Amino acid sequence: MKIGVMSQWNVPSAMAMHAEPIVRSWLERGHEVKVFANREWDELPPLIPDEPYVVRCYRLNQCPRDKQGWFFNPEPFLEDKLDVFVVENLERMPLTELLGIWPKIKKRSKTVLIIHEPFPPPYPEFYEFNWDAIVCFDQRYKDRFLKNFYPEKLIHIIPYPCYILQHGDKKKAREELNLPQDEVIVFTYGLGVQRKLHLLPALEHLSKRYPLTFCVLTDMPQGYKPFEAAKERYPFIELRKERVPIKLLATYLYAADAFFVHRENEPQAVRLSSMIYTVLGAGCPTLAYNTNFVEDVGDVIIRYSSLDDFQAKLEDIFEGKEYVREILEKADKFAEEHSGEKLGIKYLELFRSLLLSEVKLHARSV
Secondary structure (H helix, E strand, O other), rough: OOOEEEOOOOOOOOOOOOHHHHHHHHHHHOOEEEEEEEOOOOOOOOOOOOOEEEOOOOOOOOOOOOOOOEOOOOHHHHHHOOOEEEEEEEHHHHHHHHHHHHHHHHHHHEEEEOOOOOOOOHHHHHHHHHOOOEEEEEEEEHHHHHHHHOOOOHEEEOOOOOOOOOOOOOHHHHHHHHHOOEEEEEEEEOOHHHHHHHHHHHHHHHHHOEEEEEEEEEEOOHHHHHHHHEEEEEEEEEEOOOOOHHHHHHHHHHHEEEEEEOOOOOOOOOOOOOHHHHHHHOOOOOOEEEEOOOOOOOOOEEEEEEEEHHHHHHHHHHOOOOOHHHHHHHHHHHHHHHHHHHHHHHHHHHHHHHEEEEEEEEHOHH
């Protein structure tokens, strides 16, 4: 099967973290894949060098068309006859330009939209595309808004994939990262690390009982100054300013005793934490603030509801409580069930059903 995927790629984003394990599972099964990726506005290079099947041929739909550097090259989209053309997170794509070549794409390929949008996008162009199938990650997307815009028969549910699927050696990982062997390590990373500053008093309290390092990993400058300033009061902070390819992220998780995510509730939106799906299979206990960002993952994470609860749950992790071990076992099972390999098969089954329906339609018209 020849499959095209329009998505971010080799960058730390929810779109890329979804596309990469799925696409690589298709490649391992012998399918031909072409990834139509964007060029990032900040001109940062990919986390790893792009593979031969990746072509960067547009900018994302987040800046005015008259901004210097804007471009959309339609030629790569029309070079090959693809069996299936997949678009991730359509509202972020150059909608007007993609609509301009959409009739040619539709004539050559079955089309599938993967919904990342947490609520109906405000762009009229978003609703002008006609799709052969629409995929969302769970029932909430369908119930909250998709069924109001699309026939239910077009909507399919395939969960978000887990990315890191194996455990590592803690001692070796700490040696590699130059982190202390004799302290508990609490780890967080990403774009919004400054959202976790209010949890520092809990970590400070714990540091009086447990030798502790709070490792913060980010390449976003807006996170540097708050943590650099906070380190004067909280010397256990270890701020690492670097980009995070998936192998490096896995090493940090292997080194850590606990990983946590903190996102405030957004009841008006359908949310999930791509970060949790990315890390869940690494064998590191995951804590998360109990909001609608984690209502889809059940009992495979440790939830906290307040500063005191955060502190208590971390202490349970440090003490190796039985329920923590049970949650880790459930997390490993969840990650295996949501692997790129298994979910990639579900997508292939959907694609085959779309192509088979076209064959049957042609047969009836003969």
